[in-house]
Every structure is written in C-alpha cells, then in structure tokens.
Amino acid sequence: ILSKKSIEIETSLKKELSTYRKKHVTLSIDSIIDQVKESINTLISEIKQEKEDHPKLLRNDHIKAEITDIFEDKVGKPYEKKRLDELSKEAEQRYKLEIPPGYKDASKKGAKFYNGEIILEKYGDYILWQQIMDFAKEKQTNIIFITDDDKEDWWYYSKGKTIGPRSELLNEFSNKTNQEFYMFKPEVFMKQAGKVYSENFSDNTITEVKEVSKESGDYPLFVRDGTNYMSTLSQLNQFYYGEHTFEYIILLHHNKYLSDSFLTDLTEGFPFGEEFSCRIIDSNIPSAKSVNYSFESKLAIKVYLDDTWIVGKSEYFKNLTLTYFNMKLNDCQVEILE
Structure with missing residues (x-):
C-alpha cells in the first residue's frame, strides 16, 4: 500500500x-x-524487517511446545473398546430423549481414530461428560469445567442470557459423585479468576478470547457438514467483521507432498490488495475427488475489504487465486469450493 x-x-x-x-x-x-x-x-x-522478524510458528512453534509441556501427564486415560461401546449405546438413548449433554451433536458427521479405536464425533461430549464424573469420583474432588461449547445441551438460557449449566447436569453430577460441579465459558472464567487472584485481564484480552473461542468452535463445521458450513460462516463474518468480508475454500489436487510450511510460505505471496488471512484446513489427505491426483489439500482464505468494497470484488479475488496457484504450482488442479 x-x-x-x-x-x-x-x-x-x-x-x-x-x-x-x-x-x-x-x-x-x-x-x-x-x-x-x-x-x-x-x-x-x-515493515519488511518486522515481517522477517515475525515468528513462523509452523516451523518452530514455541507456543505449541509450551502447551505440550503443560499437558504432560495431565490427560486422562482413554476408555477401552467395551466401555466405549456401552457409552455409544447410552448416548443414542439419551439423545433420543434430549437428555444433556451431547444431543445437539446427534447429526454430527465424522470420526476420530485414537489408540486403535474408531470414535464417532457425535458421541464426544457424552464421553467427555462420563470421564469428568469418573475423575471426580476417583479423586473425590469438585470440578471446574471450562468450555467454549455454547449449545443448549450444556447451558440453560433465558431471554437470550446464559443462566448456568443445565439442571440435569448438576443433578446427575451430584447424584453420581457427591461432589460439586461448576461450568464457565472461557471469558467468564477469566473474569472470575482475575478477581480471586488479583489478576487484571484487559477488556481487549477477554474479547479476543471470546472471539477465538467462538471461531474455533464453529470453524470445523465445514469439515463435518460440508455445504452447511458456508451459511454458518456467512453469519459469523457479519457478526465479527461486518458485511464487507468474504471467505472461500480452495481445494488443491496434487501428486507432490506439500508441507504446511510450504503452503504457508506460498500464501504469503498472494497478490491481494486487501487484508487477508489464510488457514490450512487439511493437507495431503488421500484424494477422493480426482483419480488423476494422489493428494488433496484445503485452504480457507478470508478477505477483509475496506470501505471501497464493490459488488463483484469477491469474484475478482477468486479468479486471482486460481491464476496464482496455477502459476505457482506444477502438476496441480485448483478448485474453489462454494
């Protein structure tokens, strides 16, 4: 500029x-x-020097290393297959009766492969809930649960305001563990913890945590629900950044393995005139849509337009993106996902 x-x-x-x-x-x-x-x-x-000095976390992520150290020896033991099968059946029955938590995820697609077991994502919240209660019973301790999940199968809402955890959760927890259960959204926990420990978190910090929590909670919907994701994303865009923002997904078909660091460096050369951000959704997964290519990688591009926004600018950027990738990558097919 x-x-x-x-x-x-x-x-x-x-x-x-x-x-x-x-x-x-x-x-x-x-x-x-x-x-x-x-x-x-x-x-x-x-500015160029600041760009050079800016940390490239995909190459040397010291934040990830610190978080890994924090979680060392602090993650609970996984359930065995027999117990997982039992919980899956329990969850199905509870979901039909809309007993919290987790029934709002009943239609969620996808699965995770962990310790040799396939776990359907729709059962994730219920499995977590059982693990929390097991931990409370084993350690004979009260629980503070911090979550950015804001669905009504966890929270009780009244007139648009969050009142607290669902009464069914409080009742079940007390009945099975004889302990107390507290639940906070991240930004609320920060405010309460700040009062206890005399730690002053700025309003900007708390707002940032709230927005990141919201985006991280909603973002994976694209991967799980396909086309349903974009309508949700459109609402998020208007809520966070106003109407002059658009985002689209780029699907790359390729035969050569493309590292995340390579994709990140590649996007830094985008010839965009406006501010933009790029997020890697998937990289180098086996190709499912093309018989001519071995891998697929998905990138999400979000463009923040200024007050000079005009109708048709999004199409211009899409065409620019296609041209850029086709020019920079050999043996690669580029597709824009709506």
Missing part, C-alpha cells in the same frame, strides 16, 4: 508544485519530493 501511495504522491506533487518552480527558484521542489519518498521508503524497510 505504501509503495503504491508513494508513486501516487510523487506524481501528484510533481503536477501540483510545477507552477512554483518558476515563481520560487530557490525552492527545490525535487528535494521536497525526494524527502517524502525517502520517508515512505524508510517505513517500507521497517
């Missing part, structure tokens, strides 16, 4: 100041213009 503006300013100043060259011969118009250009170029150099 600064490079573009520098050219515009130089052209404008040369035109508007040209009449002063004869009137004020001692005034160096060229020197004035050069100083303006030099100031802008200095800013550009500083």
